[in-house]
Amino acid sequence: MQMLRGLGSCAVLFLSLAPRALSQEHTRFERFLGIPARQRPAAPLPGPDGLRDHVVNGKLVVSLDDGIRLALANNTDIRLDHVQIETAENSLHRSHQAFDPLFASSFSTQRAKSPSFTQLAGAPVASALTQSTQFGYSQTFQTGTNFQTLFIANKLSSNSSLNFVNPSIPTSLAFTITQPLLRGRGLFPNRAPILIARRNLRQAHSVFEFEVNDVILLAVQQYWNVVQARENLNVQRESLDAAQKSYDHDKKALELGALPPLDIYRSESQVASRRVAAIQAEYALKQAEDQFRRVIGADLDPAIRALDLELPDTPEPGSELLTTDIATALERALANRPELEAARELLAANEMNVRLAHNSLQPNLSLSLIYSGNGLGGNQFDTSVTPPQLVSAGGLGDSLDQTFHFSFPVYGFSLLLNLPIKNHAAEASLGDALVSRRRTQYQERQTRQGITLEVTNAVHMLEQAKLSVEAAKVALDLAQKNLHAEERKYELGAQTVFFVLEAQTELAQAELSLVQAQIGYQLAVAAVDHATGDLLTHHHVQIVEPTK
Numbered sequence: 001m002q003m004l005r006g007l008g009s010c011a012v013l014f015l016s017l018a019p020r021a022l023s024q025e026h027t028r029f030e031r032f033l034g035i036p037a038r039q040r041p042a043a044p045l046p047g048p049d050g051l052r053d054h055v056v057n058g059k060l061v062v063s064l065d066d067g068i069r070l071a072l073a074n075n076t077d078i079r080l081d082h083v084q085i086e087t088a089e090n091s092l093h094r095s096h097q098a099f100d101p102l103f104a105s106s107f108s109t110q111r112a113k114s115p116s117f118t119q120l121a122g123a124p125v126a127s128a129l130t131q132s133t134q135f136g137y138s139q140t141f142q143t144g145t146n147f148q149t150l151f152i153a154n155k156l157s158s159n160s161s162l163n164f165v166n167p168s169i170p171t172s173l174a175f176t177i178t179q180p181l182l183r184g185r186g187l188f189p190n191r192a193p194i195l196i197a198r199r200n201l202r203q204a205h206s207v208f209e210f211e212v213n214d215v216i217l218l219a220v221q222q223y224w225n226v227v228q229a230r231e232n233l234n235v236q237r238e239s240l241d242a243a244q245k246s247y248d249h250d251k252k253a254l255e256l257g258a259l260p261p262l263d264i265y266r267s268e269s270q271v272a273s274r275r276v277a278a279i280q281a282e283y284a285l286k287q288a289e290d291q292f293r294r295v296i297g298a299d300l301d302p303a304i305r306a307l308d309l310e311l312p313d314t315p316e317p318g319s320e321l322l323t324t325d326i327a328t329a330l331e332r333a334l335a336n337r338p339e340l341e342a343a344r345e346l347l348a349a350n351e352m353n354v355r356l357a358h359n360s361l362q363p364n365l366s367l368s369l370i371y372s373g374n375g376l377g378g379n380q381f382d383t384s385v386t387p388p389q390l391v392s393a394g395g396l397g398d399s400l401d402q403t404f405h406f407s408f409p410v411y412g413f414s415l416l417l418n419l420p421i422k423n424h425a426a427e428a429s430l431g432d433a434l435v436s437r438r439r440t441q442y443q444e445r446q447t448r449q450g451i452t453l454e455v456t457n458a459v460h461m462l463e464q465a466k467l468s469v470e471a472a473k474v475a476l477d478l479a480q481k482n483l484h485a486e487e488r489k490y491e492l493g494a495q496t497v498f499f500v501l502e503a504q505t506e507l508a509q510a511e512l513s514l515v516q517a518q519i520g521y522q523l524a525v526a527a528v529d530h531a532t533g534d535l536l537t538h539h540h541v542q543i544v545e546p547t548k
Contacts (some may be wrong), residue, residue: 002319023231049073051297051304060298064223067311068539071219072212074297080213088204092197098190101139108132116434117330123159129167133156144190146178153396161388165378171399172408174372192356199349206342209536209543213338215295216535222292224519227311229285231515240242241509243270246500270501282456315518324455329532330455337451338535343444350437357430364418371411375402414489451531458524458531465521479503479510 007444047200050073054061062070072078116126131154138148150173152380157167248268254264289309291426293299298307335341377399381388402408483503491502529535 002044033175039433044178049297049425051301054449054452055304055307056209057312058307060304061312062223062296064220065539066539067223067292068216068219070296070298071215072168072541074300075215075219075295076297078212078215081208084204085201088201089195092194095193098193099140099142103204103263104133104134104136104138106132106253107166115276123161123421126158126160128156128158128160140190141177142187143240144180144184144186144188148176150174151175151238153399154255161386162451165376165394166382166390168376168378168380169394169396170324170376171396171403172372172374172490173403174370176365176368178368181365181367183318183364185358186243189359192352196352197348199352200343203306203342203345203349204346205543206338209338210342211532212541212543213533213535216541217526217530217538219295221523222288223296223311223313224315224522226285226288226292226309227313227315228519229281229288230311232286232512233281235508235511236274236281238511239504240271240274240278241276243501246504247271267536269499270504280456293459315515317518317521318412321469321490321521322462322528324528325407325460326334326456326459329459330452332532332534333451334448338533339447340444343440343447347437347440347444350433350440353433354437357426357433360426360429361423363420368414368416370413371408371409373403374408374410375399375404379401455528455531458527461522462524462528465517467515469514472496472510472517476507476510476514479507483507 028266049072051060054066054070093366109129111127111129113125113127116124133153136149141147151171153168153169155167162165179185247264247270250264250267254261290299292309295307298304328393362539375398377394377396379393380391483506484499486499486503526535529538
């Protein structure tokens with residue numbers, strides 16, 4: 001079949017995986033320019049792309065394949081539909097949050113003075129300086145294991161004569177590992193949000209592919225609507241010219257006295273009525289062109305919007321017409337339609353939610369292991385004499401040496417059990433997950449039913465369109481022969497002008513019927529491709545799969 005399906009170059013829709021709120025074109029352009037992400041300004045909305053390349057002799061010349069490419073590049077609905085991809089990408093990025101490592105640190109210092117009321121204070125006025133430094137690191141792994149380490153170093157100095165280490169520098173290094181044993185144990189309950197987010201991303205990709213499929217079909221339909229409106233205008237103008245010629249002929253005959261005066265009104269009324277039809281066809285063409293401009297984004301630029309459209313493709317089908325049957329088309333549809341893939345991804349995500357809800361019903365039992373080392377450094381004094389005498393000098397190095405050699409270890413374990421007697425929230429969450437899974441199953445069945453009906457109607461419409469094209473050709477041929485016969489009879493005086501005008505009207509209607517049948521065939525072919533999921537392939541459109 002000689003159909004105008006192939007694009008000059010393969011059109012590819014790239015799905016950006018960057019979690020930024022910039023448009024894809026501006027993000028790539030800024031990366032190309034080397035602008036750092038934090039320095040990028042808020043990007044304006046991109047304008048229409050590629051339209052000026054199709055301006056020829058003051059007209060916007062667009063073929064069917066060009067119209068599809070321009071629609072994919074400039075259509076506003078495509079841009080809006082792509083937002084769901086970016087949102088799903090951000091959700092997937094956010095789902096890794098639970099496994100993000102965390103480093104924390106703090107430093108504090110405090111000086112305190114207070115009057116003494118006992119000899120144990122070691123000084124009439126107790127004065128103490130406390131300084132504390134902490135470093136901590138924690139991370140949760142995909143098995144549910146939580147690891148924490150905490151380093152603490154303090155410096156305590158006082159004027160008390162009773163302290164035999166002054167200033168004292170205690171340090172400690174502790175390691176804690178906590179492992180869930182029931183709820184939250186294993187890879188699945190901890191990785192489930194990531195797996196669900198990946199399913200949602202693939203589902204969003206399938207939904208976007210379905211919407212791209214719809215936009216391509218819309219571009220094809222609007223293109224042929226303009227062609228049909230243009231051909232309708234041409235037929236109406238030709239019919240008006242034919243009526244005008246008949247009227248001019250009758251007017252001359254009236255002037256020569258060969259025509260009764262009252263017979264001139266029939267041809268004159270036909271000229272007036274056909275002029276009305278031509279005017280209506282002209283404005284119908286303008287409306288169809290405006291709708292097509294919106295699809296390809298030509299309405300976004302005032303300079304482009306003001307140009308006349310020239311669509312070079314003609315609706316005549318090739319010598320070999322498309323032939324298919326319902327069973328074959330339905331088999332391809334069930335294998336290719338992105339709606340079914342989106343439904344399968346959603347159902348898989350619902351299955352994970354059900355498993356996750358079952359896990360939430362289990363008791364919370366966890367095992368914690370702790371191991372730490374302690375150390376102490378500072379100046380040591382002999383407090384048995386007055387005043388205290390310095391015995392040995394020390395500092396932070398001594399304390400760290402004892403800590404990291406675990407000279408004074410602390411170790412142990414603990415079991416924590418939370419056993420809810422009744423967990424209404426978890427039970428309700430499980431019920432919601434089951435309901436959501438059941439609803440998705442019915443939605444998948446509904447989608448299959450809709451696809452089956454669409455395929456059946458598309459195949460029937462294709463068969464009807466093929467028969468209509470053949471019948472319209474026969475009707476046009478007979479209408480042309482009938483007009484020639486009536487004109488011959490009229491010239492010989494065997495018929496009145498009424499029969500000629502009637503034959504002209506029938507010929508115009510036959511020409512319109514043929515154009516409608518041919519365009520109907522083109523639309524039927526596009527409908528079959530849309531129903532079977534082959535529309536993107538036949539027009540060489542590729543959507544890049546998500547890599548996350």
